Amino acid sequence: xxxxxxxxxxxxxxxxxxxxxxxxxxxxxxxxxxxxxxxxxxxxxxxxxxxxxxxxxxxxxxxxxxxxxxxxxxxxxxxxxxxxxxxxxxxxxxxxxxxxxxxxxxxxxx
Amino acid sequence: xxxxxxxxxxxxxxxxxxxxxxxxxxxxxxxxxxxxxxxxxxxxxxxxxxxxxxxxxxxxxxxxxxxxxxxxxxxxxxxxxxxxxxxxxxxxxxxxxxxxxxxxxxxxxxxxxxxx
Numbered sequence: 001x002x003x004x005x006x007x008x009x010x011x012x013x014x015x016x017x018x019x020x021x022x023x024x025x026x027x028x029x030x031x032x033x034x035x036x037x038x039x040x041x042x043x044x045x046x047x048x049x050x051x052x053x054x055x056x057x058x059x060x061x062x063x064x065x066x067x068x069x070x071x072x073x074x075x076x077x078x079x080x081x082x083x084x085x086x087x088x089x090x091x092x093x094x095x096x097x098x099x100x101x102x103x104x105x106x107x108x109x110x
Numbered sequence: 111x112x113x114x115x116x117x118x119x120x121x122x123x124x125x126x127x128x129x130x131x132x133x134x135x136x137x138x139x140x141x142x143x144x145x146x147x148x149x150x151x152x153x154x155x156x157x158x159x160x161x162x163x164x165x166x167x168x169x170x171x172x173x174x175x176x177x178x179x180x181x182x183x184x185x186x187x188x189x190x191x192x193x194x195x196x197x198x199x200x201x202x203x204x205x206x207x208x209x210x211x212x213x214x215x216x217x218x219x220x221x222x223x224x225x226x
Binding site: 032089093098102103 | 143
């Protein structure tokens with residue numbers, strides 16, 4: 001069945017460091033891909049999405065490119081801030097149902 | 111409402127009791143989803159409604175779990191004879207277009223269930 005695999009956390013970075021969180025997927029068709037973020041004590045929020053191959057989603061300085069050839073959707077940010085500390089979930093949607101990765105906890109230190 | 115609303119936000123119940131969790135989706139959203147978030151299990155899909163019908167119940171973990179949706183709006187997730195392994199955050203979500211893979215799904219803040 002369809003599945004999503006994320007790099008394991010926790011990831012600890014210093015402020016202004018470069019962030020990459022790897023995400024790969026397995027799907028039978030052509031899913032849409034999403035990154036959701038969960039800040040401490042809050043609900044899941046959509047961070048960005050891409051609906052077809054080579055699309056780049058971006059929001060709040062975060063980017064991810066839908067790579068069909070490598071079945072990947074890695075999340076990147078050039079300079080993280082303390083306020084980016086959260087749990088990040090990669091997900092695919094095929095046929096209207098989201099399938100999530102395990103989540104990656106990010107902690108950014110001042 | 112402005113967002114997906116869930117109640118109660120926290121529930122502590124004794125093992126063996128039944129619990130009901132309620133979800134009020136974003137107004138006009140036809141699709142409604144229930145997920146479970148627990149330590150070590152990540153985010154698990156439970157059930158999906160399109161209008162009042164549930165085309166996908168594949169994630170319900172046992173027959174103690176059931177859900178209904180009435181009037182194409184509010185949904186209730188019921189857990190009968192709760193067990194300690196049912197302790198988790200139960201998340202409800204909704205979207206405006208059922209079955210569309212590109213559509214954004216919006217989540218509520220969840221109902222935290224603790225079974226003691």
